[in-house]
Amino acid sequence: MIEALENWSNPSSPHADGRAARAALEDGRRRIAAALDWDGHVIFTSGASEAIAIALTRARATRILTSPVEHDSVLRVTPQAARLEVTAEGRVISISPDRGALLAIQHVNNETGVIQQLDAMGRDGIILFADCAQSAARLPLPNADMIAISAHKFGGPPGIGALLINDLTLIRPSGGQEQGYRAGTENLPAVLAMAAALEARTDWLPQAAILRAKLDAAIEQAGGEVVARHAPRIPAIASYRMPGVSARVQLIQFDLAGISVSAGSACSSGSLKTSHVLHAMGWDEASASEVIRVSFGPATHEADIDRFIAIWTQMAGRAR
Numbered sequence: 234m235i236e237a238l239e240n241w242s243n244p245s246s247p248h249a250d251g252r253a254a255r256a257a258l259e260d261g262r263r264r265i266a267a268a269l270d271w272d273g274h275v276i277f278t279s280g281a282s283e284a285i286a287i288a289l290t291r292a293r294a295t296r297i298l299t300s301p302v303e304h305d306s307v308l309r310v311t312p313q314a315a316r317l318e319v320t321a322e323g324r325v326i327s328i329s330p331d332r333g334a335l336l337a338i339q340h341v342n343n344e345t346g347v348i349q350q351l352d353a354m355g356r357d358g359i360i361l362f363a364d365c366a367q368s369a370a371r372l373p374l375p376n377a378d379m380i381a382i383s384a385h386k387f388g389g390p391p392g393i394g395a396l397l398i399n400d401l402t403l404i405r406p407s408g409g410q411e412q413g414y415r416a417g418t419e420n421l422p423a424v425l426a427m428a429a430a431l432e433a434r435t436d437w438l439p440q441a442a443i444l445r446a447k448l449d450a451a452i453e454q455a456g457g458e459v460v461a462r463h464a465p466r467i468p469a470i471a472s473y474r475m476p477g478v479s480a481r482v483q484l485i486q487f488d489l490a491g492i493s494v495s496a497g498s499a500c501s502s503g504s505l506k507t508s509h510v511l512h513a514m515g516w517d518e519a520s521a522s523e524v525i526r527v528s529f530g531p532a533t534h535e536a537d538i539d540r541f542i543a544i545w546t547q548m549a550g551r552a553r
Contacts, residue, residue, distance in 0.1 A: 380396070
């Protein structure tokens with residue numbers, strides 16, 4: 234990213250420097266597609282939220298189907314969408330054939346870590362949009378028509394993402410850059426950093442799975458509850474309930490101890506609203522207000538988990 238900032242030129246300019254920048258941009262596009270094993274188009278955006286907005290507000294679809302456990306960025310742009318039913322663990326139950334409709338589903342839930350089995354869904358004639366912000370570069374991409382990704386989720390910089398799309402005719406163009414599908418000067422430094430992050434990534438999920446299993450067991454032993462305990466979950470995300478202690482109090486106590494967690498979505502935890510995801514899964518207001526969300530990353534070590542367990546156990550003991 235630093236190298237690109239030092240040599241930056243507008244990729245849309247016709248002069249030699251602009252042509253060199255354009256070549257670097259297209260090389261970054263190719264590298265990103267190759268790293269994700271994606272053979273369709275790549276439209277650069279400012280992140281997953283913008284990719285979602287482009288796909289869902291400009292789709293050539295008869296109607297939109299989605300679930301009540303989606304990220305806020307999906308729910309905001311689909312107020313009239315049909316909401317599919319989910320199980321108590323937050324998994325979409327089933328869909329009916331609806332040729333021409335667009336189905337928008339998160340591959341991995343951003344609060345619970347629950348993995349939707351998108352490739353197993355029967356969707357004859359349905360356009361599938363997958364929000365892969367939490368799963369891209371961690372799990373294989375699902376067989377979807379459109380996919381949203383965000384670079385900062387896999388070690389790239391914030392403010393850059395992409396809409397992966399098999400067929401550009403699935404959405405209406407808007408004019409401007411990115412083949413007429415996204416206006417604005419291309420963020421070449423961030424694009425190249427995104428490509429570099431994908432190429433440099435390592436598979437840290439197996440270690441995260443070991444650490445989360447240890448934390449799950451310790452929380453249950455201390456009287457807590459693991460959200461969606463028996464559903465397939467990505468090891469990078471978990472949600473836990475501490476009976477009798479509000480999420481607000483937990484966040485304060487963990488923060489004072491130097492541990493950063495959130496309540497519900499990390500994107501909206503500043504409001505400390507009770508999670509709409511938990512409500513859709515059948516949780517009552519009181520229980521949902523006692524749930525916090527924990528993230529695991531490549532820099533998470535067993536010592537971090539041990540310290541978290543110690544603080545959790547102390548808080549839970551005081552509550553009892």
